Amino acid sequence: MEYEQEYERKYASSILLRQVKEQNKDFCDVPVQVGTWVKRFHSCILVESEFFDKLFHTSKYREHVTGVIEIRERSSNIVDAAIQFLYNVEPDLDKDKIGDFLDIAEFLMIPRLKAFCVKWLDQTKMSNALIAICLPLCTLYELDVPSVSDYIKKNLIELMNGVELLNIDANSLQNILSDQYLSYVTMDTKFKFLMKWVKEDSFKRSQYFEPLCELVDYLRISQATITLAKQDPLIDSTKIVSKYEDKQKHTEAYIAMIAKCQELCNDKDMIMIYDEHKKEWFRLNINMTSPIRSKYFTNTHDKSTFYRVREESSNELVIELCSSDGNIVADSRVIVQSYENNATNCSDQISKSICINGNTCVATRIDTLEVEKRVAASYFDCEYHKIHNEPLDLTVNCLKDDIHVMQLLIGRIETNSDTTILYPMFSIILDDDDALIDIGCSSSKGDVAMLISTCLSTSVFIYNLGSCSLTQIEIVDVSSELTMHGFQNGFAIADENDITLVRHTQDRSVVQHFEIESSPDRKMFSTDNAIYRYQYHSCVENYTLDMTNIEEIEETRSFDHINWRQLTSPELNVECIKSVIVLELPNNIDRCHLHCPHCEQLPRGRKRKYFDIWWDCFFPYCPMYQSQMLSNEQSDSESDIITDGDESDQS
Incomplete structure (x- = not known):
């Protein structure tokens, strides 16, 4: 039976209530009987109940012959209070009576009484004991009670570890297990509770065990829980657990997004993964402290781990090799070896440019050097020297000048060493108008690309680690706001309006240029074989996440538009997104849905009106x-x- 979500109180008529109290037969024309209890009421009041209304207007019921409406299997006090509610007299509810009043509201078909019960439930302070009573009622009568659902979401782990929920019905348990927003509760906890719930009344509940097991993701159950289940004769007899046991050690590669968030007033780095099968984002139950500045990189040699480069307060850089559970496997301090064979700490330039591919660490730094230039005789007035008969002394005439030199630094990360030493490979002299924009690494061929802009053009310098060769590729028609993204066999250079693919082989270099719709509020990331863009889109007034495969881009003709595939968006502020990496995780990794109670306070993407950034949808x-x-x-x-x-x- 449907009911109004908002209950409004109405005032009772004292005249009608007095007539009922006096049992005035001239006005109270309908007797209602429950067992030996009989009481007369007004038919004009009872018609609010669809139950009484059908009795009055259908002649086939025996009440038309007897003249008395008999109600069985109900308490006379509850029936009387329900009918009094039709006179706008509100009953006194408590946890022992709420079930009876919901039952009589459904039986007599009084939606207003049902709404009154829902309001009482929503305004009553919840507890574990009250939830055990309310949850089956919400499932049975299809009630939407925010306070009940909120309490369950925030306290489900405590409820499942306790005994309060052991008396709920199968439908209520099904709703809990199928709720994707309750995924922060581990599958171990859910499955252990399911086993306890079945054994509480195995004779009646064993028939529900197999259907409820289908709601449990066995790939995320630990081996210890599987072993515990197999030791129980009732659970092991179903043979459900055994067929999933061999899949426990399987791993799967996920797209992982690292975002900055606050927890208890402390900055944390949160790791989210995208489940391609469920098309949903999940938050790993890993909280890493957020340093002053940090970068994350995929470990292409072992994707079950990842690298984090963090900057300490003393401007030192530390490379951390982290496991999928957030633990630090190894760490090393980054130092730079100069041409003079002197080791120095890292500068701010190095922390911005540092990049990791496999176990190779690359970075750049720009130094200003003072050089002396010996001046040739043509720089002086030779006629003056001839007239005065003075000889030229070139050894003492020289000029001093400052030049800017960019160095490419490369080092190898050793897990058994506490330092990672970056050695200079070569230097490039930069003119006054030249600037290093970005640096990137290619995963398959070991190439390092540097994006350098001049006053006339922008060039990509590709350095091959194997052959120690340097190639310059000039790129035209690009802006100065560029970012470099390395993928499996090349590099992608992106700005607000364009993406340029650069691939270099021994024989030739291939440059492809593509247009994309403009967005000033965007971040782009790349993996081995895909490019991701995370941006605000005015059409949906929220942040969207799109992906395109490198192979599809390579098959697209230059200057054509790229086809993007929209993924489910985490809907977080673009400012807090740090990196996107590839991470291999075991199937039973602990995770929770982004809309679970623990993640509700994350910095969600801000809503904006269409006219605020109308140029987002400029392209038709x-x-x-x-x-x-x-x-x-x-x-x-x-x-x-x-x-x-x-x-x-x-x-």
Whole structure:
């Protein structure tokens, strides 16, 4: 039975209540009987109940012959209080009576009484004992009680480890196990509770065990829990657990996004993974402290681990090799070896440019050197020396000048060493207008690319670690706001409007240029074979996450538009997104849904109006723009039809 979500109190009529109290037969024309209890009421009041209304207007019921409405299997006090509610007299509810009043509201079909019970539940302070009573009622009568659902979400681990929920029905347990937002509770906890719940009344509940087991992700159950289940004769007899046991050691590669968040007023680095099968984002139950500055990189040699480069307060850089559970396997301090064979600490330039590929660490730094230039005789007035008969002394005439030199630094990360030494490979003299924009690594061929802009153009310098060769590739028609992204066999250079792919082999270099729709609020990331963009989109007034495969881009003709595939967005502020890496995780890794109670306070993407950044949808080929325009046209046509109908009615 449907009911109004908002209950409004109505005032009782003292005259009608006095007539009921006096049992005035002239006005109270309908007797209601429950066992030996009989009481008369007004038929004009009882018709609010659909139960009584059908009795009054259908002649096939025996009440038309006896003249008495008999109600069985109900308490007379509850029936009397329910009918008094039709006179706007509210009953006194408590945890022992709430079930009876919901039952009589459903039986007599009084939606207003049902709404009154829901309001009482929502305003009553919840506890574990009260939840054990309320949860089956919410499932049985399809109630939407925010206080009940909120309490369960925030205290489900405590409830499952206790005994309060052992008396809930199978439907209530099914709702809990199937709720994706309760995924912060481990599968071990859920499955152990399911075993306890079945054994609480195995004779009646064993029939529900197998259907409920289908809601449990066995790949995320630990081996210890599997062993415990197999030791129980009742659970082991189902043979359900055994068929999943061999899959416990399997791992799967996930796209992992690292974001900065606050927890108890402390900055933390949160790791989220994207489940391709469920099309949802999950937060790993790992909280790493967020340093002043940090970067994350995929460990291409072992993707079950990842690298984090953090900057300490003393401007020192530390490379940490971290496992999938957030523990630090090894760490090393970064030092730079100069040409003069002197070891120095890292500068701010190195922390910004540092990049890791496999166990190779690369970075750049720009130094200003003072050099002396010996001046040739042509620099002086030779006629003056001839007239005065003075000899030229070139050894003492020289000029001093400052030049800017960019050094490429490369080092090897050793897990058994507490230092990672970066050695200079070569230097490039930069003019006054030259600037290093970004640096990137290619995963397969061991190439390092440096993006350097000049006053006339922008060039990519690709250094091959194997052959120690340097190649310059000039790129035109690009802006100065560029970022470099390395992938498996090349590099992607992106700005607000374009993506340029650069691939270099021994024989030739291939440069492809593509246009993308503009967005000033965007971050782009790359993995071995894909490029991701995370941006605000005005059509949906929220942040969206798109992905495109490198192979598909390579098959696209230059200057064509790239096809992006939209993924489920984590809907976080773009400012807090740090990196995107590839991470291999065991299937039973502990995780929780981004909309679970623990993640509700994350910095969600801010909503903005269409006109605030109207240029997001400037290009008509944008799929979101097209779908938005289509929906607008449909709504306009519907409004035109309504308008035409109104005009015809008026005519």
